[in-house]
Amino acid sequence: MRDENVRVNGNDGIFWGRNSVLELLASGRDIDKIYVQKGAVEGSIKVIVGKANARRIPVVEIDRARLDNISGGAVHQGVAASVPETVYATVDDLFGVAERKGEKPFFVICDCINDPHNLGAIIRTAECAGAHGVIIPKHRSVSLTSTVAKSSAGALFRVAVARVANIASTVAELQSRGVWVYALEANGKPYFGERFDDSGIAFVLGSEGEGETRIEKEKSDFVLSIPMYGELNSLNVSNAAAIMLFEAARQRHGKGE
Numbered sequence: 001m002r003d004e005n006v007r008v009n010g011n012d013g014i015f016w017g018r019n020s021v022l023e024l025l026a027s028g029r030d031i032d033k034i035y036v037q038k039g040a041v042e043g044s045i046k047v048i049v050g051k052a053n054a055r056r057i058p059v060v061e062i063d064r065a066r067l068d069n070i071s072g073g074a075v076h077q078g079v080a081a082s083v084p085e086t087v088y089a090t091v092d093d094l095f096g097v098a099e100r101k102g103e104k105p106f107f108v109i110c111d112c113i114n115d116p117h118n119l120g121a122i123i124r125t126a127e128c129a130g131a132h133g134v135i136i137p138k139h140r141s142v143s144l145t146s147t148v149a150k151s152s153a154g155a156l157f158r159v160a161v162a163r164v165a166n167i168a169s170t171v172a173e174l175q176s177r178g179v180w181v182y183a184l185e186a187n188g189k190p191y192f193g194e195r196f197d198d199s200g201i202a203f204v205l206g207s208e209g210e211g212e213t214r215i216e217k218e219k220s221d222f223v224l225s226i227p228m229y230g231e232l233n234s235l236n237v238s239n240a241a242a243i244m245l246f247e248a249a250r251q252r253h254g255k256g257e
Contacts, residue, residue, distance in 0.1 A: 094133030120151025
């Protein structure tokens with residue numbers, strides 16, 4: 001471990017927090033450097049340093065002010081890691097995951113989701129429900145940041161995420177490859193009674209403020225909703241995702257389980 005001057009432009013490609021860095025190491029992803037706060041090499045940070053040394057990843061000791069700067073003022077818990085530019089999966093990669101598992105495709109499409117906590121929670125739910133990948137747009141959406149990683153509780157490093165130029169054309173591609181596309185929207189048909197276990201499926205989830213665009217709703221095969229019985233008329237998008245994805249998982253893995 002060594003000390004050196006550090007220059008970081010912004011916090012792109014930086015993951016911080018002990019659990020996030022441990023999950024990053026466990027994923028096998030390339031890591032340029034790991035930064036630890038001077039005097040904080042104890043507990044789980046000591047484990048991080050040991051794992052980094054075993055993989056020959058440079059570990060740099062820096063003072064707290066520099067670490068604060070690297071992490072953009074976030075709660076870093078004394079450790080951060082820099083990685084090469086995020087390498088996203090392709091839609092073909094997602095189909096490949098399903099094929100290797102011998103399962104019908106099961107995807108989640110996130111459109112206009114700008115809250116990294118929501119995106120992270122959806123990725124976590126997708127991984128837990130056995131989805132084969134998540135699709136996000138290049139524009140009008142948060143990218144894969146450290147906050148997304150922390151909110152996903154490590155799932156970001158265990159589920160494929162594809163970033164596409166156009167969600168509407170991606171929906172059309174999925175349909176051409178035998179995937180039924182379901183948009184989740186307040187004024188859709190109640191999801192009760194829908195069958196999610198007899199074909200490839202993809203759920204389109206939009207932001208609370210904008211929802212899915214008109215084009216995407218028109219291009220989807222079905223528009224579904226979760227009935228509300230209280231005075232409020234909507235759920236947080238990550239909560240809605242959990243309901244839909246686990247109903248699909250229940251059907252796909254046996255209704256009796």
